[in-house]
Amino acid sequence: MDQLQNISSDKEVIIQKARKRVIESIGKNMDLYGVTQSIGHLYGMLFFQNKPMTLDEMGEAMEMSKTSMSTGVRTLVDLKMVNKVWEKGTRKDLYEVEMDWFQTFSDYFSLKWRKALEINLSSLNKSKNELKQLKQLYPDDAVLQAILQTDLDKIDEAIRYYQWLDRLIDSFETGDIFNLIPKDSPDDHNN
Helix, strand or coil: CCHHHHCCHHHHHHHHHHHHHHHHHHHHHHHHHCCCHHHHHHHHHHHCCCCCECHHHHHHHHCCCHHHHHHHHHHHHHCCCEEEECCCCCCCCEEEECCCHHHHHHHHHHHHHHHHHHHHHHHHHHHHHHHHHHHHHCCCCHHHHHHHHHHHHHHHHHHHHHHHHHHHHHHHHHCCHHHHCCCCCHHHHHC
16 A cells, blocks of 8 residues: 555645655666666665565556566666565565665675776786786896886886775775764764
8 A cells, every 4th residue: 555645635746746856866877877767767766665566566657568677677686776575475576675775885886896906907917917027038128128117117006006996895895984984974963
């Protein structure tokens, strides 16, 4: 049963308008997560549900096909933004939004940046080894040595950055980031 059925229509209009604004905003900004606006709208719609939904229910609410809903939900599940849940007596798959946005961001950030970090560090280390070998082969070529040293210095600085990024990702994965930047600011306790 929809809770909005128990309130007056003028109050429902205000609530629906406020929800629509949030859903539109979420949809517009989901490109930050590599997600289309329509999947962002699906996420926003699920956000305001007070119970898990089936693909059929989502399709009806969004006026989209079950196939589109399935693709969108799969994307959101892969990003850990939506969870598949079990409910006694229901045979269809049910889905609900992961309400811990801090965890959603941490998971997404870690997933995407860890992959990029590994690719980039691998390339940097391979290139560094090749340049060091070339440097050893031609120790008397001053021009070549200068070029190689400049490139090696740049690569070392890039590796330093990725080592820092690795520690940052670790802090998201362990939750230590929230010791440095708490979820609640000190001012929040005054509201």
